[in-house]
Amino acid sequence: MSPRARLCKILVYAAYILLLTLVQTTWPDTLAIAGVRPDLTLVLVASIGFLFGETDGAATGLLCGLLLDIQAGRLIGLGMLLLMLSGLLPALVFHKSSTRPVLLAPIAVVMAVLLFHTTVYGVSWLYPSLPYLGRNPYELADVVGKRILPLLVLDGLLAIPMALALRYAGPYRRKQLEVIE
16 A cells, blocks of 8 residues: 555544544434434444454544543543454454445444443443442343443444445545455
């Protein structure tokens, strides 16, 4: 890859990350579905890992995770690790696939959402630092029913437009995409 193509790839990823981080943090409550906002950076990272492979998925996951940890005001590291793994998981699951159709992107995103949010809620359950998340099994079922399931649906639905945007307005030209796939 030429230095110019590498710089173009970095700039396109940076634009997507900054735009989606801005949209995610300013998402109005009136557009929340069942009280849940979409996790746009997670959808982006999983879609990049699904479409473009391990390296791109892991690198964007680390950067998005750093931004997430800084915004959340928590220890830096858990979000970075989880989003990096969320970018790697779809890439590793679909790595033998010669073609990666956009219609399979929701499966990749759902896998990443399950990995990310079950780990976050699991760690929060083991080490409760959030006052509203207790150790009562009914509260755990409430978290799954009211938070994780709507996120799976919402993020899964957003996976197709995200994958289409990355495929047609992404960092790779059409000839380069054929090489990746």
